[in-house]
Amino acid sequence: MNAEPTLSRYSAEYDPPVRGDTITAERYISREWMELENRHLWPKVWHLGGVIAEFEEPGDIVRHNFGKDSVIMVKQEGGAIRAFYNTCPHRGNRLILNDSTCMPSITCAYHSWKFDLDGTLIKVQDPDDFAGGDPCGKLRLAELRCETWGPFVFWCMDDDAAPLIEWLSPFPERLAGYGLDNWVRVLKLSSDCEFNWKIVRDNFNESYHLPTIHPEVATFINDGLPSTLFEMYPSGHNSMWMVGHQATSRKDYESGKTPSPLDEIARGWGIDPDEYTGRTSGIRQAVIEAKRRLGPQRGYTNYADMSDQQLADYFHCTLFPNLTLTMSPEQCQILRTEPHPTDPEKCIFQHWCLYPPIEGMKEVETPIGMAPLEHDAVHYHTRYGDGISLGFVADQDLSIGTTQQQGLNSRGFKGCTLPLQEKRIQRFHELLNDMVLGKD
Ligand code: FES
Numbered sequence: 001m002n003a004e005p006t007l008s009r010y011s012a013e014y015d016p017p018v019r020g021d022t023i024t025a026e027r028y029i030s031r032e033w034m035e036l037e038n039r040h041l042w043p044k045v046w047h048l049g050g051v052i053a054e055f056e057e058p059g060d061i062v063r064h065n066f067g068k069d070s071v072i073m074v075k076q077e078g079g080a081i082r083a084f085y086n087t088c089p090h091r092g093n094r095l096i097l098n099d100s101t102c103m104p105s106i107t108c109a110y111h112s113w114k115f116d117l118d119g120t121l122i123k124v125q126d127p128d129d130f131a132g133g134d135p136c137g138k139l140r141l142a143e144l145r146c147e148t149w150g151p152f153v154f155w156c157m158d159d160d161a162a163p164l165i166e167w168l169s170p171f172p173e174r175l176a177g178y179g180l181d182n183w184v185r186v187l188k189l190s191s192d193c194e195f196n197w198k199i200v201r202d203n204f205n206e207s208y209h210l211p212t213i214h215p216e217v218a219t220f221i222n223d224g225l226p227s228t229l230f231e232m233y234p235s236g237h238n239s240m241w242m243v244g245h246q247a248t249s250r251k252d253y254e255s256g257k258t259p260s261p262l263d264e265i266a267r268g269w270g271i272d273p274d275e276y277t278g279r280t281s282g283i284r285q286a287v288i289e290a291k292r293r294l295g296p297q298r299g300y301t302n303y304a305d306m307s308d309q310q311l312a313d314y315f316h317c318t319l320f321p322n323l324t325l326t327m328s329p330e331q332c333q334i335l336r337t338e339p340h341p342t343d344p345e346k347c348i349f350q351h352w353c354l355y356p357p358i359e360g361m362k363e364v365e366t367p368i369g370m371a372p373l374e375h376d377a378v379h380y381h382t383r384y385g386d387g388i389s390l391g392f393v394a395d396q397d398l399s400i401g402t403t404q405q406q407g408l409n410s411r412g413f414k415g416c417t418l419p420l421q422e423k424r425i426q427r428f429h430e431l432l433n434d435m436v437l438g439k440d
């Protein structure tokens, strides 16, 4: 049996102190909190708006509705991508009403003011009828910052925020080995959910729920605390390295036969799982060696730049405040919640999956089954609870959202009681408090 200590493992370098602020229900249910976040949080951070592959031609436009606002990212004639608020400077009509489109210029549906792709007003009705003269060439769509990293496009409303690459720290460096740049977004799913956006953020900031909510992963992901590494960075982001290709050390999987599906995964790399009976944790190292040996001939050219840890384990990157990247060598999952425009007890959940373009590979195994290895091969929006999957593991995560929201509304709930391993939740809420409280 597992005789190792069960204490949480925080890296010495990235384990900042927390104050112990009480996390009460108010932040999950009240309009006042939602309003504070709208004023002091969301306009200050970078938001993932899309993937570069969506912008092939000048005039390609991707819309990102966020809360009550809406942003459009527009591919320019010169190749750059710029972002504008999706509002007409005449009298405020929303300009782009589709999730994505392509057009040589942008025309408002109300009085037909027309804007170039760089946001400049180029045509109005009755141009002589303005006190200051023809506004064309002078008036522009309101622009916001737009920068790219890897395959991703981000926007930010704050001119004073750090450049994207700094804001993402330390992930551009930590993720470099995966070679994400040319990965293909195959899955793009989203859902309207009946809980506050932070409920799922908290869930992604802890691994305490794995044995209860995701019991199936116990035989191939080791969620035992002694081997799970938590780090909390000065940027406010945090991460969790979870050992993969190894069963959990919470139970004795070590002394028996290699459990399923680890046995199948091992066979897939030419390893006989029976040779590891009684020492099943050794499969991980064997898989690393097999991936190094066989990966290149199977088309996994990206393995060459990965560390052993990256080849075998799961790297969960949780960016403050609302973006998670879950990395394995063969899959990048984006998991995110965004606030509902008006209701603090609702949110929008998004789940994207990207895959490396492997030569000769036609299909990939996604969280909802096999799908063509093509840009946005599967994409849909749903309402959580309608029975349409958002991915097997994601469905499990979302399954507690509504009941947790209900429980937080109870007069009997006095605030969270966290074990040490949930320190990342504590820090998240303290960073949030620092940003939004006492700022009015
Ligand atoms: S509101 Fe856009 S042209 Fe009038």
Ligand SMILES: [Fe+2]
Residues within 6 Å of the ligand: 203, 209, 213, 214, 393, 397
């Ligand atoms: Fe989970």
